[in-house]
Amino acid sequence: MTATQGTASHYTILGATGFVGSHLLRHLRQTGQACLAPGRDEDPALLGDLGHVIYCIGLTADFRQRPLDTVDAHVCVLRRLLAKATFTSLTYLSSTRVYANASDTRESASLLVNPNEAGNLYNLSKLTGEALCLHGGRPHARVVRLSNVIGPRADPDTFIDQLLAEGARTGAVHLRTALASRKDYIHIDDVVALLARIARSQQGGILNVASGQGTSNAEILEILSREAGYVCTADEDAPAWQFSPIDITRLQETYGFRPRDFQEYFPSFIQSQSS
Structure with a gap:
């Protein structure tokens, strides 16, 4: 179709x-x-x-x-x-x-x-x-x-924006949600x-x-540490987000959509926000 x-x-x-x-x-x-x-x-x-x-x-x-x-x-x-x-x-x-x-x-x-x-x-x-x-x-x-x-905003207010702002301000990022949490x-x-x-x-x-696949907090912190040099930590026994993967079958079948991988675009997004 x-x-x-x-x-x-x-x-x-x-x-x-x-x-x-x-x-x-x-x-x-x-x-x-x-x-x-x-x-x-x-x-x-x-x-x-x-x-x-x-x-x-x-x-x-x-x-x-x-x-x-x-x-x-x-x-x-x-x-x-x-x-x-x-x-x-x-x-x-x-x-x-x-x-x-x-x-x-x-x-x-x-x-x-x-x-x-x-x-x-x-x-x-x-x-x-x-x-x-x-x-x-x-x-x-x-x-x-x-x-x-994900993208540049005039008024940053998302979870990702908050992490980048904290890292730019302090050189470190600390999570209060579990590393296994995925969005x-x-x-x-x-x-x-x-x-x-x-x-x-x-x-x-x-x-x-949607992309149809979740990215974990652990993956985000790994990229922030590697690309921006931030010291990344998380609370022990922090609560986890519970989000089911988003079904994009209809999107793929109707529009032939193939999402870009988070690991592909997030490093360049970090650099664009810090420049």
Whole structure:
């Protein structure tokens, strides 16, 4: 099965000042694509035909401190877009965080959330946005669940960013999670190239965009020690993250995706951040 290209000639990036949105906008313009990038105070529904919309609006690290803004970003802006806007296709960016504590990470899996836990607000709002996108009555809408994306950020706030900041500041990195803990990481360049193709396809439903394999904390520390010379340690008996590998079978079969290996791109990313 292959992806069939849509006919619209331009893209609209919502959330173009954020991490993924800014890299996506740059990639599309560098490849000669026409792009709209509405500001935060603009109503995209008033801008006419939006072409292929890629919805990158979202909160990440600060969602616990901004619960109302989180729901607005993940659900309310989307609702207004679906009600009023003219577009050829809509690609809504969600997150593989919704698989927290799940053993099945296929796109068709049933997921559990607990509203009693503050951290579940992120997952609940993303899943609400996903359902609204898929069942809001507009054709050619789909969901992309993104993994942990590696790349230069204007406001570094991820686990990897924190390790690099600590190493640059002190010459050492100390972990409070187990060395055996694993997460799925994917490079921003792979992400934006995929999003450009997905947005123009006729594929619907949900699609995992991830590497499909976990990288352990031990592997990360080994690269930091070798490439940056940081002294790397970890707490004994530290708690371990429990994340199941992300299933990317549909991504591979539909788009022929072959992710770059973490060991390949992470050393050069370290050097770029220290220069």
